[in-house]
Amino acid sequence: MKDFAVLRILDKFKVLYEKSGVNYKNMRMILQIKLIMDGRRVSNVMKGGKKTDESKEKNNYLGLLMFNAFMSIFIGLIMTSSMSSMKSVNIVIGINLFMMISLMISDFSAVLLDVKEKNILLPKPIDSKTFNAAKTTHICLYLAGLSLSLNLIPLVIGTINYGVLFFVIFLIEIILAVLIVITITSLLYTLVLKFFDGEKLKDIINYFQILLAFVFAFGYQLVLRISNATNMNTEYVPKFWHALLPSMWFASIFGIIIDGSKEPFLRGLSVLAIVGPILLIIIYIKSVVPYFEKNLQKLNENGGTISRKNEKRKEVIARLVCKDKIERSMFKFTQNMISTERNLKIKVYPTLAMAVFMPVLFIFMDTNGKSFMENVQTGFGGKIHLLIYISIVLLCFCTGFISNSDSYKGAYIYKVLPIKNPGVLLKGAVKGTIFKLIIPLYILEGGVFLIFKGTSIIPDLIVMFLVLLIVTLMYFNISNKAMPFSVKFATADSGKLVGPSLIAIVVVGVFAGIHIAIRNNILFVAVYGMVLLIANVIIWRVSFKVEWKDIKI
Amino acid sequence: MENLESIISIKNLHMSYGSTNVLNGINLEIPRGQIIGYIGTNGAGKSTTIKIMLGILEGYEGKVEILGQDISNGSIEYKKKIGYVPELADIYENLTAYEYITFLGEIYELEQEKLIERVEKLMGLFGMEGVINSRISSYSKGMKQKLLIICSLIHNPDILFFDEPLSGLDANSVMVFKEVMRSLATKGKTIFYSSHIMDVVEKVSDRILLLNDGQVVADGSFEELSNNDKKGSLEEIFNQLTGFNEHAEIAKEFVSLVEEV
Numbered sequence: 001m002k003d004f005a006v007l008r009i010l011d012k013f014k015v016l017y018e019k020s021g022v023n024y025k026n027m028r029m030i031l032q033i034k035l036i037m038d039g040r041r042v043s044n045v046m047k048g049g050k051k052t053d054e055s056k057e058k059n060n061y062l063g064l065l066m067f068n069a070f071m072s073i074f075i076g077l078i079m080t081s082s083m084s085s086m087k088s089v090n091i092v093i094g095i096n097l098f099m100m101i102s103l104m105i106s107d108f109s110a111v112l113l114d115v116k117e118k119n120i121l122l123p124k125p126i127d128s129k130t131f132n133a134a135k136t137t138h139i140c141l142y143l144a145g146l147s148l149s150l151n152l153i154p155l156v157i158g159t160i161n162y163g164v165l166f167f168v169i170f171l172i173e174i175i176l177a178v179l180i181v182i183t184i185t186s187l188l189y190t191l192v193l194k195f196f197d198g199e200k201l202k203d204i205i206n207y208f209q210i211l212l213a214f215v216f217a218f219g220y221q222l223v224l225r226i227s228n229a230t231n232m233n234t235e236y237v238p239k240f241w242h243a244l245l246p247s248m249w250f251a252s253i254f255g256i257i258i259d260g261s262k263e264p265f266l267r268g269l270s271v272l273a274i275v276g277p278i279l280l281i282i283i284y285i286k287s288v289v290p291y292f293e294k295n296l297q298k299l300n301e302n303g304g305t306i307s308r309k310n311e312k313r314k315e316v317i318a319r320l321v322c323k324d325k326i327e328r329s330m331f332k333f334t335q336n337m338i339s340t341e342r343n344l345k346i347k348v349y350p351t352l353a354m355a356v357f358m359p360v361l362f363i364f365m366d367t368n369g370k371s372f373m374e375n376v377q378t379g380f381g382g383k384i385h386l387l388i389y390i391s392i393v394l395l396c397f398c399t400g401f402i403s404n405s406d407s408y409k410g411a412y413i414y415k416v417l418p419i420k421n422p423g424v425l426l427k428g429a430v431k432g433t434i435f436k437l438i439i440p441l442y443i444l445e446g447g448v449f450l451i452f453k454g455t456s457i458i459p460d461l462i463v464m465f466l467v468l469l470i471v472t473l474m475y476f477n478i479s480n481k482a483m484p485f486s487v488k489f490a491t492a493d494s495g496k497l498v499g500p501s502l503i504a505i506v507v508v509g510v511f512a513g514i515h516i517a518i519r520n521n522i523l524f525v526a527v528y529g530m531v532l533l534i535a536n537v538i539i540w541r542v543s544f545k546v547e548w549k550d551i552k553i
Numbered sequence: 554m555e556n557l558e559s560i561i562s563i564k565n566l567h568m569s570y571g572s573t574n575v576l577n578g579i580n581l582e583i584p585r586g587q588i589i590g591y592i593g594t595n596g597a598g599k600s601t602t603i604k605i606m607l608g609i610l611e612g613y614e615g616k617v618e619i620l621g622q623d624i625s626n627g628s629i630e631y632k633k634k635i636g637y638v639p640e641l642a643d644i645y646e647n648l649t650a651y652e653y654i655t656f657l658g659e660i661y662e663l664e665q666e667k668l669i670e671r672v673e674k675l676m677g678l679f680g681m682e683g684v685i686n687s688r689i690s691s692y693s694k695g696m697k698q699k700l701l702i703i704c705s706l707i708h709n710p711d712i713l714f715f716d717e718p719l720s721g722l723d724a725n726s727v728m729v730f731k732e733v734m735r736s737l738a739t740k741g742k743t744i745f746y747s748s749h750i751m752d753v754v755e756k757v758s759d760r761i762l763l764l765n766d767g768q769v770v771a772d773g774s775f776e777e778l779s780n781n782d783k784k785g786s787l788e789e790i791f792n793q794l795t796g797f798n799e800h801a802e803i804a805k806e807f808v809s810l811v812e813e814v
Contacts, residue, residue, distance in 0.1 A: 122607065123609065123637040125632040294611060
């Protein structure tokens, strides 16, 4: 079997595992097969008999790493500023923790919350300690990779600025940060698991994931603003709550060693940098995991019914937007699937939440001492509502996972049912997604800006909506090669969307650029809107001309 | 070891998921070399009992001893002596059979080369040649089932838990497998056979356990059960003991609903 370089690195820590009572040999075996499996995808049901192409064993994870490395260029810019090394590291690690927790929630929750695996492994002579160690290490390996790639450029720039010592400390720190990420996430999951059970629990975890993504986005934003804007170059003033920020723990070491601060409080914090993660992971292994695993069983319980209210309203909308009967049923089917498919929600909802709040975040960021209201009225040259373009990019991302499903095996029905034209199915699915996820959020967002800025922005809102429709359809077409709900979710799935996402960003950028340029002339805006409307009609007409033979189910 | 000693011993086993009780006091003593037919209605608690014995489910009340070891003490020694064919073909489908077997071999501490050779022969006997290096996800349902059966036996275990092991097997393989079970039992292996196919249970089992509402409501050989109830087949005994006698009416209504297009 294939041996992995990471496992050979892991071998160096063998003693550590054995000391804590893990059967290292078995754990290594489990990890090895997990890594092999992660490199493969069960693409679909229909291909069943054929042997899957081994060379296509390309890894979405690699894509994700590359994307992170790209992102790290921007994070690296922070290191080039005139701030002290402590402050810049604080910000860098803060961004890091936030990004890794979001990724952990969207991509690795499935690994953490998996219950099926127990049925395979536990009847074998594998004790639960080894089983859990394998699970934790599996996630840690991935997170370590993500952490390293995210910090690539900051690490390089820091080393150039501050020397080799920086390199060593920072490298160790970003690995330790992984322990914090995994502990915090599972600690929070454990809390949820404690209070709820069964089907309800799965829903709650879902909402919880969204909330979590928020808390980290905003919490850190706030913290950065406080520590950043007010005292960019002044002396560090210790605050008690700094002890609660893991990024401060890590940054404090640089404060002492590189900036030469003699502040005793920092010394205390620097001890936390080492003790904190280790303590957390010990708590995690000793108390969180056993409890967590026991309660995880609840996820297997089924029960609860889904209410059938709003059926009439859905029917009316379906009749309005879909002429074709099959398209109409696909429209409703998609909406129902989205509201029950948990893995899909985990991937999509945090992005959607970001979509709503990103513009607000930008408004906060650019205050320049003005009040919030004043800023909404006049900020960005009175074009502040055009920040919705940021939301548009994020909103269109949610169509990227429509081809995935946990119950991907059910996709055979497309072939069994008497359906002549598969394009109709795709069309119904896109429309369903737009109505279920995108339009409600766009209306919310537009509504908020409407209240603040008045009716004068209505033409802009209409233009942006038309752009949204075009981009969403485009994104759907380039990111989904299969029928809706027909592909299994895989670890590190987001990787496949890196390319389409970059394209979407560029396209939205172009549309937004034109819009900003012509915005002051209402006539131009009207013409622009007309052009977009016509473009929409054409694109929606031509996009779904597909035959069954073009589709790989 | 002599035949009378219990190889599985369950005393007053209770289990509940939240507020619903699944098992309400199960008592069992199973000696070596028996084939136990474990039957019951859907949701009677069959799989729960098996999962508890396998150490997948925790949080039960009562005492479960397997091979003389109380399984709640966390030791995994007894698992080296048990094999399991799960009801839903739970297996790492993205692996090839070779990779999966190698993995199991490491865990059971078997000698790899000999193991692979043996497995290839075993697969051959089940009519599965040349697929050991294909991914399990490409297997048909029957092939997966055969592989699971082989996997449950590679370490020559003393106790076997078969949860609906025949699902997907063709008639010829079923015959082979039934004969295999018979011989394994005469060699002193204990087989815990859970199924809904009454004719098979009736034929293969030395002893039948009927579970209803989380309790053992019948325990004995087929002859003993049929003498008590003066009924013909196990199916009829099953209907009677689970209090079900309106199948004809239900069927009639079912069909009339189907025709109401």
